[in-house]
Amino acid sequence: MSSETKLGRRRVSLGWLPHVVGVGALFVVLAPALSLVATLLQRVRLDSAVLRALGEAVVGSLILVSLGLSLAVPLGIAAGVHVATHPRTRLAKLASVAIDILSGVPSIVVGVVAYALVVLPTGRFSVPAGAVALALVAFPEVARSTTDLVASVPTPVVDTALSLGVSSWRVTTFLLLRARGAALVASLAAVACRSLGEVAPLLFTTASGAAFDGSLGAPMSSLAVEAFLSVHTPDGGARAATLSLFLVAATMTIALLVRRRAPRSA
Amino acid sequence: MSRRAPKLEVKELCASYGGRIILKDVSFHVDRGEIVAVIGPTGSGKSTLLRAVNRMHELSAGATVSGRVLLDGADVYSPDTDPTELRRRVGIVLERPIALPGLSIQRDVLAGYALTRTLPRAPEEVAETVLRRVGLWEEVKDRLSTPSVGLDDGQIQRLAIARALALRPSVLLLDEPSQSLDPSGTAHVEELLNELRSQTTVMLVTANLQQAARVADSVVFLEQGHVVEHARAAKIFTNPEDPRTEDFITGRFRTTA
Amino acid sequence: MLDAAHLRAELRSSVAGWLGRASGALPVAILVTIVGVLASAALALSSLADERFDPALGRFGLWPLAAGTAATTLVAIGLAAPVALVAAVWVSELAPVAWRRPLASLFEGLGAIPAVVYGVWGRFSVVPFVRDHVEPALTSTPRGHGFGIASAACVLAAMSLPLIASHAAAVLRGVPEPLRMTAFSLGATRWRVVSDVVLPAARSRLFGAVALGVGRAVGESIAVAMVIGGRTATPTGFFDATSTLAAVLVDGYVDATHPEHVGALAVVALVLAAIGGGASAVARRFLSNAPRPA
Numbered sequence: 150m151s152s153e154t155k156l157g158r159r160r161v162s163l164g165w166l167p168h169v170v171g172v173g174a175l176f177v178v179l180a181p182a183l184s185l186v187a188t189l190l191q192r193v194r195l196d197s198a199v200l201r202a203l204g205e206a207v208v209g210s211l212i213l214v215s216l217g218l219s220l221a222v223p224l225g226i227a228a229g230v231h232v233a234t235h236p237r238t239r240l241a242k243l244a245s246v247a248i249d250i251l252s253g254v255p256s257i258v259v260g261v262v263a264y265a266l267v268v269l270p271t272g273r274f275s276v277p278a279g280a281v282a283l284a285l286v287a288f289p290e291v292a293r294s295t296t297d298l299v300a301s302v303p304t305p306v307v308d309t310a311l312s313l314g315v316s317s318w319r320v321t322t323f324l325l326l327r328a329r330g331a332a333l334v335a336s337l338a339a340v341a342c343r344s345l346g347e348v349a350p351l352l353f354t355t356a357s358g359a360a361f362d363g364s365l366g367a368p369m370s371s372l373a374v375e376a377f378l379s380v381h382t383p384d385g386g387a388r389a390a391t392l393s394l395f396l397v398a399a400t401m402t403i404a405l406l407v408r409r410r411a412p413r414s415a
Numbered sequence: 416m417s418r419r420a421p422k423l424e425v426k427e428l429c430a431s432y433g434g435r436i437i438l439k440d441v442s443f444h445v446d447r448g449e450i451v452a453v454i455g456p457t458g459s460g461k462s463t464l465l466r467a468v469n470r471m472h473e474l475s476a477g478a479t480v481s482g483r484v485l486l487d488g489a490d491v492y493s494p495d496t497d498p499t500e501l502r503r504r505v506g507i508v509l510e511r512p513i514a515l516p517g518l519s520i521q522r523d524v525l526a527g528y529a530l531t532r533t534l535p536r537a538p539e540e541v542a543e544t545v546l547r548r549v550g551l552w553e554e555v556k557d558r559l560s561t562p563s564v565g566l567d568d569g570q571i572q573r574l575a576i577a578r579a580l581a582l583r584p585s586v587l588l589l590d591e592p593s594q595s596l597d598p599s600g601t602a603h604v605e606e607l608l609n610e611l612r613s614q615t616t617v618m619l620v621t622a623n624l625q626q627a628a629r630v631a632d633s634v635v636f637l638e639q640g641h642v643v644e645h646a647r648a649a650k651i652f653t654n655p656e657d658p659r660t661e662d663f664i665t666g667r668f669r670t671t672a
Numbered sequence: 673m674l675d676a677a678h679l680r681a682e683l684r685s686s687v688a689g690w691l692g693r694a695s696g697a698l699p700v701a702i703l704v705t706i707v708g709v710l711a712s713a714a715l716a717l718s719s720l721a722d723e724r725f726d727p728a729l730g731r732f733g734l735w736p737l738a739a740g741t742a743a744t745t746l747v748a749i750g751l752a753a754p755v756a757l758v759a760a761v762w763v764s765e766l767a768p769v770a771w772r773r774p775l776a777s778l779f780e781g782l783g784a785i786p787a788v789v790y791g792v793w794g795r796f797s798v799v800p801f802v803r804d805h806v807e808p809a810l811t812s813t814p815r816g817h818g819f820g821i822a823s824a825a826c827v828l829a830a831m832s833l834p835l836i837a838s839h840a841a842a843v844l845r846g847v848p849e850p851l852r853m854t855a856f857s858l859g860a861t862r863w864r865v866v867s868d869v870v871l872p873a874a875r876s877r878l879f880g881a882v883a884l885g886v887g888r889a890v891g892e893s894i895a896v897a898m899v900i901g902g903r904t905a906t907p908t909g910f911f912d913a914t915s916t917l918a919a920v921l922v923d924g925y926v927d928a929t930h931p932e933h934v935g936a937l938a939v940v941a942l943v944l945a946a947i948g949g950g951a952s953a954v955a956r957r958f959l960s961n962a963p964r965p966a
Contacts, residue, residue, distance in 0.1 A: 167762070167766055167863055168762070168766060170758060170762075171758060171759065171761065171762025171763075171766055171767070172762065174755045174756075174758035174759035174762060175759045175762060175763065175775070177755045177759070177833070178755065178756060178759045178779070178782075178833045178834060178837050179778070179782070181793075181829075181830035181833065182782050182785070182830075182834070184793065184797060185785075185789065185790065185793040185797075185830075188792075188793050188796050188797040189789075189792070189793070192796065224695070224698060227691065227692075227695035227698075228695045228696065228698050228699055230692075230695070231692045231693075231695040231696040232696065234692075235692070235696070238696075240693065240696045240697065241696055243696075243700055244696040244697070244698075244699045244700055246953060247699035247700045247702070247703045248699045249949075249952055249953040249956045250703060250949035250950070250952060250953050251699060251702060251703055251706075251949065252952050253887050253891070253948040253949045253950070253951055253952020253953065253955075254706065254891075254944075254945045254948050254949050254952075255890075255891025255892070255893060255918055255944050255945070255948045256891075256893075257891070257893035257894075257918055257921045257922060257941075257944070258706070258710075258891075258921075258941045258944050258945045258948075259706070261710075261921060261937070261938075261941050262705075262706050262709050262710065262941075265709050265713065266705075266709060285702065285706075288699075288702065289699065292699060339784075342784055343784075343786075345786070346784075346785075346786020346787065346788065346789070347786070348786075348787070348788045348894045349893050349894055349922065352922065373786055373788045376788050376789065376792060377788045377791065377894060377898070380791075380792060380795050380796075380898060386792070386795075386796050389792050389795075389796075390792065390796070393788070393789040393792045393793075396785075396786055396788070396789055397785055397789055400784040400785055400786060401781045401782070401784055401785065403784070404780055404781045404783070404784035405777055405780075405781045408777050408780050408781075469857070471853065471856060471857060474853070474856055476769040477769070499859050499860065499861050500859065501859075502856065502857060502858070502859040503858070503859035506857070507857045509850070509853060509854065509857060511850070512850075512854070513848075513850045513851065513854060515851070515854065515855075515869070516851070516873060517872060517873075526855075526858060527858035527859060529868070530855055530858050530859070530860035530864050530865075530868055530869075531858070531859055531860060531864070532864075575854075578858070579857070579858075582858065582859070
């Protein structure tokens with residue numbers, strides 16, 4: 150064994166310290182969620198009153214989220230596509246900034262504005278008011294995701310599509326639906342997930358109430374709003390905890406399912 | 416302090432990535448101070464072989480490697496070996512090299528020192544020496560403090576070689592070093608390799624068979640992860656033993672005769 | 673020569689053009705509407721320069737609310753951001769390879785939990801904990817209810833941890849692999865690769881991730897409202913029932929009838945929109961300088 154090429158003994162460097170610190174930080178990040186789930190599980194009670202409230206709330210949430218998304222998704226995709234495909238026009242740059250700002254506006258502000266715009270003139274809480282509020286919250290997210298998706302298509306693919314000589318509309322549709330279809334669905338699911346958990350936009354628009362009885366002009370309960378309001382119910386938190394647990398399960402499931410496909414949203 | 420170029424032996428090296436086997440029982444040796452060229456079709460595992468010699472292959476997620484690589488008899492894969500120290504002794508220039516962002520040309524060339532918190536005796540001299548050796552000095556001597564990311568591909572390629580040389584490795588591994596270079600740049604690199612002969616043991620992956628013929632002492636022909644033939648350069652290009660070698664070489668390279 | 677197909681194509685493309693421009697104008701129109709609605713209500717307000725926010729007395733100074741927001745946000749982010757960043761670095765760069773994806777997914781999953789659930793947890797677990805253990809340990813004259821900045825900061829921090837961590841992990845994943853490989857090839861240890869190459873490359877985008885976290889924390893109304901106590905007096909300590917800019921909107925908007933009261937709340941909403949929108953726009957600039965992949 151020649152000693153001319155010494156490869157060196159393995160050094161015991163700072164090796165273990167970063168790991169201890171890192172795992173510690175990881176634990177701190179995860180610990181509140183553990184406490185949260187434990188708290189909820191402690192108070193969950195599946196008696197008939199709670200289950201009925203849960204059922205009404207689920208139906209209400211489904212209606213509101215579907216209505217809100219049916220407004221926000223087409224408009225959001227249209228806006229997002231426009232920004233992505235006209236990068237140099239002043240309108241598109243303005244729109245891009247507006248979208249960025251809108252996505253940071255707190256949802257309570259949106260709720261307040263929707264109250265002023267819909268509830269005050271019509272004089273009552275209603276389902277459409279809530280749908281409008283949810284749509285206002287969801288719109289910038291859909292638009293931003295769409296822009297990022299279209300922008301993430303690699304240049305060679307874009308060039309190939311353009312070189313086929315079809316109209317730019319066709320190219321955009323192709324890029325969005327074929328090249329990024331799965332990711333688009335995933336980001337829409339993520340937006341739906343977020344809408345499911347919103348309280349503030351609904352608090353002053355659809356407020357809370359009985360089950361959906363077919364009339365759109367009345368208040369209606371939804372999962373998140375009911376959870377918020379029922380902390381005061383004198384049932385030891387059973388209703389709040391059950392609704393919250395359902396929300397946790399639903400949102401985490403959706404989030405984990407879509408994570409594979411959604412783009413790294415910048 | 417001079418380090419003698421070591422003898423390099425690869426013994427039954429196997430490597431896989433993502434469940435797919437890339438290298439199968441690769442064995443060959445390189446005498447000290449000699450240059451071996453690794454040739455073969457795309458996907459035959461040449462880059463993986465290179466990266467396995469200085470234990471870079473194992474850094475990729477899903478990569479496994481087994482076998483032995485001996486430098487003067489010492490196995491780099493033994494548990495006693497410190498991989499980071501190894502990589503200073505065995506330098507590598509990766510395919511498609513990059514400039515390190517946020518660094519001036521001067522600091523980029525000397526990055527190997529900064530990253531290991533060591534300092535050469537006379538940094539500017541070291542930088543100038545290696546930049547001259549790769550033929551980059553004249554082009555950058557007036558802008559050593561400008562960002563290295565501003566260089567073009569050919570300059571970055573030569574910068575990366577200089578960066579590796581700055582650490583004075585006793586073994587140098589090069590993956591397609593002339594890929595982004597024009598003929599004069601290529602000539603410079605080949606001249607450099609000739610200079611390195613006897614001080615440094617060199618392993619060179621190249622798709623350019625003429626280059627292999629000009630520069631290498633011995634050649635390894637790799638196909639689908641197997642060593643098909645390993646012979647002296649003169650022999651392999653004129654009278655290869657294996658028909659597969661002959662098939663690969665003809666059609667790309669003909670002796671003038 | 674004009675024919676039907678040509679005319680149809682022309683019509684289609686000009687309609688498409690109009691639709692496109694309308695879609696582009698929409699976000700701007702929405703933003704303008706929001707600001708307009710709030711600003712017009714805010715005009716009713718005569719003065720903000722008051723140190724107390726007490727609608728019953730006709731006093732609408734925003735200082736107590738701003739102080740509440742500042743205190744909760746600073747404490748929450750000050751606690752959460754460093755921890756979240758360290759955790760993200762460990763998970764993305766130093767953890768065993770097989771654990772990285774699952775842990776990163778876990779961060780994203782936890783970040784999806786709605787704020788109201790954190791509020792429920794806060795009300796049932798954090799508030800009693802603060803009341804029974806934290807406050808008595810830290811002060812000699814405990815208020816005895818557990819609501820206040822301490823609880824709110826705790827809930828906000830808990831919410832921000834997975835959010836910042838998942839954003840940061842995504843940023844780190846975006847650092848190009850050739851950078852790391854080059855550093856390794858020069859003989860750097862894994863830790864040096866992270867500290868000297870990966871972190872500097874990701875620095876401004878990590879800052880963007882934290883900025884997003886700050887923006888979300890400032891605008892968080894529901895979870896904070898559930899644990900902060902809902903009084904609008906200026907807080908004197910961490911354990912006083914108080915409020916924040918966002919939480920006061922939750923409590924009072926519908927009940928406000930007096931135009932000045934409404935106006936004050938509209939101003940609050942404007943301020944929140946400005947901070948949240950501003951933080952988001954700035955953060956996006958930091959985060960999104962990824963060029964189109966080649």
